[in-house]
Structures are given as C-alpha cells and as structure tokens.
Amino acid sequence: MKPLSKKVAAIVPSATIEISNRAKKMQREGIDVISLSIGEPDFDTPKHIRDACIDALNRGETHYAPSNGIPELLSAISEKITGENNFSCKPDQVIVACGAKDAIYEGMEAVLNPGDEVLLLTPAWVSYEPCVQMAGGKIVKHAVNQKTFQLDDSLLERVTTSTKMIVVNSPSNPSGAVFDKKSMNLIADLCQDHDLYAMSDEIYEKLVYGKGHISLASIGDMAHRTITINGFSKAYAMTGWRLGYAVAPKEIINEMSKVQQHSVSQATTFAMWGAVAALKGDQHCVEEMRAEFDRRRIYIMKELSRMGYETAPADGAFYAFVKVEGDDMAIASRWLEKGHVAATPGSAFDAPGWIRLSYAASMDRLREAMERIRDVGGN
Ligand SMILES: Cc1ncc(COP(=O)(O)O)c(C=O)c1O
Known part of the structure; x- marks a missing residue:
C-alpha cells in the first residue's frame, strides 16, 4: 500500500489522551477515579436554550x-x-x-x-x-x-x-x-x-x-x-x-x-x-455558573496553597495550574494510580513541571480530590 498522508502523520496525538485513557480504564474496572482532567462545564445546558432547540426541531428546522x-x-x-x-x-x-x-x-x-x-x-x-x-x-x-x-x-x-x-x-x-x-x-x-x-x-x-x-x-x-x-x-x-x-x-x-x-x-x-x-435570553444562567466556578476556584486555590503548591494566577476559565517539582507526567501518573485523581500533565501544553486541574466538578468531589492529592503528595 502507498503511504498515508505525511502531513497528518506529523501530527502527534494529544499527550492528554494517555492519562485520560488510563483513567477511563480504571473507571471501567470499578475504581472510583475523580476526573479533574476534563475541559468541560459539569452543568447541563440551561432549559430555555434546550427548549428553543426542541421548538426548532418541532417546527421543522431540520x-x-x-x-x-x-x-x-x-x-x-x-x-x-x-x-x-x-x-x-x-x-x-x-x-x-x-x-x-x-x-x-x-x-x-x-x-x-x-x-x-x-x-x-x-x-x-x-x-x-x-x-x-x-x-x-x-x-x-x-x-x-x-x-x-x-x-x-x-x-x-x-x-x-x-x-x-x-x-x-x-x-x-x-x-x-x-x-x-x-x-x-x-x-x-x-x-x-x-x-x-x-x-x-x-x-x-x-x-x-x-x-x-x-x-x-x-x-x-x-x-x-x-x-x-x-x-x-x-x-x-x-x-x-x-x-x-x-x-x-x-x-x-x-x-x-x-x-x-x-x-x-x-x-x-x-x-x-x-x-x-x-x-x-436571560444571562442569569451564565452568572450562576460563573459564581459556582468562582466558589470552587477559591476553595481549590486555598487548599493547594495550604499544601504548599505554587499556582498560576487563576483569574479565568475553570483550571488551576499547579507547579510541581519533578516530572509532571510521573506525578500525574502517581496521582492517578495511587490517589485515583485524573489530572493533565503540563507537558501536554508545552509546560513541563506543571499540572492542570479542572475545577469543573462538584464541591464534594473537589474536597475528596484535594484529600487524595494531599495523601499521595507530589512535590
Ligand atoms: C481554549 C479553547 N479553545 C477552544 C476550545 C474548543 O471549544 P469548542 O467546544 O467550541 O470546539 C476549547 C475546548 O476545550 C478550549 O479550551
């Protein structure tokens, strides 16, 4: 067979995939992995938006x-x-x-x-x-x-x-x-x-x-x-x-x-x-989600600082970016294997020595995750 596209072959798969595949495998095996590696809000789409889409479907906007x-x-x-x-x-x-x-x-x-x-x-x-x-x-x-x-x-x-x-x-x-x-x-x-x-x-x-x-x-x-x-x-x-x-x-x-x-x-x-x-529509839903992210952000930043971690200024989005001493891939692996917390190594983003934690998870899960990270350590 003739070789496939050189252009696509040159693209490396995302380094985030390895950890997230391992986390999924562990979850399938019944292990309670807390996933803080996801870049998506944990809220449902607000109802008035869903309703507008359903109305559109029902009036034939297909x-x-x-x-x-x-x-x-x-x-x-x-x-x-x-x-x-x-x-x-x-x-x-x-x-x-x-x-x-x-x-x-x-x-x-x-x-x-x-x-x-x-x-x-x-x-x-x-x-x-x-x-x-x-x-x-x-x-x-x-x-x-x-x-x-x-x-x-x-x-x-x-x-x-x-x-x-x-x-x-x-x-x-x-x-x-x-x-x-x-x-x-x-x-x-x-x-x-x-x-x-x-x-x-x-x-x-x-x-x-x-x-x-x-x-x-x-x-x-x-x-x-x-x-x-x-x-x-x-x-x-x-x-x-x-x-x-x-x-x-x-x-x-x-x-x-x-x-x-x-x-x-x-x-x-x-x-x-x-x-x-x-x-x-009404923009209250956006403010409600932002306020909830803010509550979690304040909590997680306080906990990370208490554990002695240096962090990037968490002024936006829903990520805490944590400086670790040593190999971020190895530390993220340890957090996953020993602490059952999935996080994304900074190397995936051209920032070796850092780990990204998404706080798009409930407060209960965040509390549990912070305890587990404290237990397995990193620095
Ligand atoms: C910085 C940034 N840009 C773009 C996207 C992609 O967003 P969308 O879901 O609209 O494709 C993401 C999703 O993670 C993101 O983090």
Whole structure:
C-alpha cells in the first residue's frame, strides 16, 4: 500500500489522551477515579436554550441552512460583539462553525500559506499547533513569564520575516491566567508594527473572576487584522452542541466560508436556534455558573496553597495550574494510580513541571480530590 498522508502523520496525538485513557480504564474496572482532567462545564445546558432547540426541531428546522449560519444567529452574534466586546461587527463578519475548534481550523486555513510562521504563546491549549500544521504553517513557541503569566518585550525576538500570525488565548486554557492591558497592548503593537494577523480565542471570556476581559480586536486597528474566536461550549455549557463562531474582516470570513462550504457545510440548523436563545435570553444562567466556578476556584486555590503548591494566577476559565517539582507526567501518573485523581500533565501544553486541574466538578468531589492529592503528595 502507498503511504498515508505525511502531513497528518506529523501530527502527534494529544499527550492528554494517555492519562485520560488510563483513567477511563480504571473507571471501567470499578475504581472510583475523580476526573479533574476534563475541559468541560459539569452543568447541563440551561432549559430555555434546550427548549428553543426542541421548538426548532418541532417546527421543522431540520433542513440545510445558509453555510455561514442562520441570519438570526449572525445578527445576535454581531449585536453581542458590538455591544459587549467594544468593536464593531456586522453580520457578514461572522461565521458560525461546528465548535470554536472548527472555527480555529477554518481561520488557519484561510490565512496561512506553507511555511508561514505562527507565534504561539505557551502554555497553550492542545489543538492550536495541529490546526496550524494542517494548514501548512509552522509554529514558533514563546513561553509567557511563568510567575506572572503575562508578556514582556522578549516576545519581539520571535518575530521573523516569515511571521504571519499570533495566537492569543485569554483567559487561558490551561493556565487560567488572563492577560492584562499591558500584555494585550504589547500584542496589538507587535501586530501593527509587523503587519501580523491575530487569532484571539476568547471562549472563556465569561469566566473571569475579578480581572476584566479585554477583546484584542477592541485595541487600535486590531479589528482589521484579528479573527476573534468564541462559542457556546463554556459560557452556556453547550459542549456537545458543537457550536462556535469567528468574527473577522469580511475578506477573511469569505475565505473561511469556502472551507466550511466544502467540508462540514454548516453548523446544525436546529442547534443554531438554541444558540439564538442563549445569546438573546436571560444571562442569569451564565452568572450562576460563573459564581459556582468562582466558589470552587477559591476553595481549590486555598487548599493547594495550604499544601504548599505554587499556582498560576487563576483569574479565568475553570483550571488551576499547579507547579510541581519533578516530572509532571510521573506525578500525574502517581496521582492517578495511587490517589485515583485524573489530572493533565503540563507537558501536554508545552509546560513541563506543571499540572492542570479542572475545577469543573462538584464541591464534594473537589474536597475528596484535594484529600487524595494531599495523601499521595507530589512535590
Ligand atoms: C481554549 C479553547 N479553545 C477552544 C476550545 C474548543 O471549544 P469548542 O467546544 O467550541 O470546539 C476549547 C475546548 O476545550 C478550549 O479550551
């Protein structure tokens, strides 16, 4: 047989998979594993959103829809962005995709040529690099300051004549850190001085605890060069709905649209009606979930500090990022094998020496997990 694609062969499977497969195997064997390795809210999608989707199904919204999304959703997103994110957005600057992940992939395909360099700020979520690779680009990594989790001028040293784009994710998965105004301005200046595109993944924007969220596209001329990524998975607990979106200049959206038309066609029609209800409906549900995450965050950070762990500033998302002494893979293995707590080693995110704990679990489970980690230790 002729060999399969070299491009896909070069993509390494996520390092998170090994631990999570082992955790699942242990659970199948009847072991009570507490999973703090999951990147999804433990809440159900709010009822009014589910009802809107069911209504849509019952009135026959089961057919193909416009590829970029139903007009009602495109308008709702453009109103949300213009009203909340401090930059102007028209409906033709929006594309609804099958999850933020799909929007990220389409954005990379739309912008990159083979050999274009993409700056990735690490620690970074696992899917940016494969998306860049699939689009033919080359990743150049830059580690944020591992005390403050902010940026400084050393970022400028990574720029070459081939740099085309920078990927920004604030609030961050995995660190939970939120970039302050200084870091965001530094990125904006870099993009303006070197004529770069930016992809700003703001999927955790609603989950911030004190520090305000800043949209990159709201700074200077950034709206003309930024693909803002967002979605419904985290803010509205809609992970399985597979709905996300990108907001960008129309020329970029048109290119993304071609990728979408010839691959997934569109996001699911009736699911998009649920998303309209999410954006147009009462936002109390978002605040309730955020407040519950905050309660757990305060608890888990206090416990980790009591155990002597250093952590990244947990200002956003639902992750505690914990510094460990020694091999993070080995320590995460010990927590799993001996403590029956599944956590994600930082190496998966280009941050060896750290472990990510998701606090998207009930308080009872978090309490139990903290006890188990205390018992098996790590540092
Ligand atoms: C930073 C970040 N971006 C994007 C996604 C993907 O979100 P979606 O479920 O909308 O594809 C995730 C999911 O874990 C994420 O953590």
